[in-house]
Amino acid sequence: MNKIDFRSDTVTKPTPGMLDAMMNAKVGDDVFGEDETVNALEEKLAAMFNMEAALFCPSGTMSNQIAIKCFTQPMDEVICDQTAHVYRYEGGGIAYNSMASVRLLNGERGILTPEMIEPEINADNIHYPNSSLVVLENTVNKGGGKCYTLGQIEPIHNLCAIKGIKLHLDGARIFNALVATGDKAKDYGHYFDGISVCLSKGLGAPVGSVLLSSKATIKKALKIRKVLGGGMRQAGFLAAAGIYALDHHVNRLADDHQHAKALAEALQQTSYAESVMSVETNIVLFDVAKGLKADHMVRALESKGILCNSTSDKTIRFVTHLDVSSAMIDQAISNIKGLHV
């Protein structure tokens, strides 16, 4: 039986069209700045988001960590939600790379407001770390794919501007947010000092993230990427997959969102799932019913041909993506409903 893989939107394989684009990429040594496909990807994304410049990085972790390094000094403090990827899932990189502390907020499914942020900005006082950076995540991974709208981002931007604090966006799934909210990529550049965009999540490229910022910041970022060992040579083969994904895989994210909603509805009807979080994009989070263990349910679902992950001892996550078709969703729904525990 072929398993249907909902563990992550990172499990996708390049499509034939994407592989073709990769095979035919014009490449050069990107450390010399001579890879025209990397340059084209960087220019394309910078223009899309109305930012001055861009830097192709091996991972979203690296593009976030480079941004944090660019926007802080040692002894500064970074403000973010307590579930933020930059804090929880980047190996303590904020401390290691940037020697900064972190102020954690309790957002609503990871969504912060200016009212939450403002009291946590430190006054100018020798006792306190200097609050120099706010990091938002859109969509919020641990918030079950919840989105910020630009209308929610604008007042946060205004607060940061008044306080002289930089604002970075971990946009690992920014295209899911754009498709779900109808906001325009072009309008994002005005609000953020840095934006990290993942090509290897819902967009379906095998590798890569891009950091967007000002020319001056990207110049600094280029040096930091080199120090972290992220300077790549004929990276155009990978960048070509990113360009292909931007041209072909953005609008279809609406299908993933529809699929996630259908899965959530099916789960809601089972006895083993409760408090299924409302779905906004491509992530479904739910708790297992009382007396059940998430790990046990993950194994039970696997026996029905469905792969998913637990995110705590009672929470399970499904993520929809390019390699799950509508037919596979129908099959999964039937198997989800057919499972009795």
Ligand SMILES: *Cc1c(COP(=O)(O)O)cnc(C)c1O
């Ligand atoms: C996946 C992800 C990243 C980047 O992860 P990499 O695996 O390093 O590319 C960053 N932020 C969020 C919210 C993510 O989900």
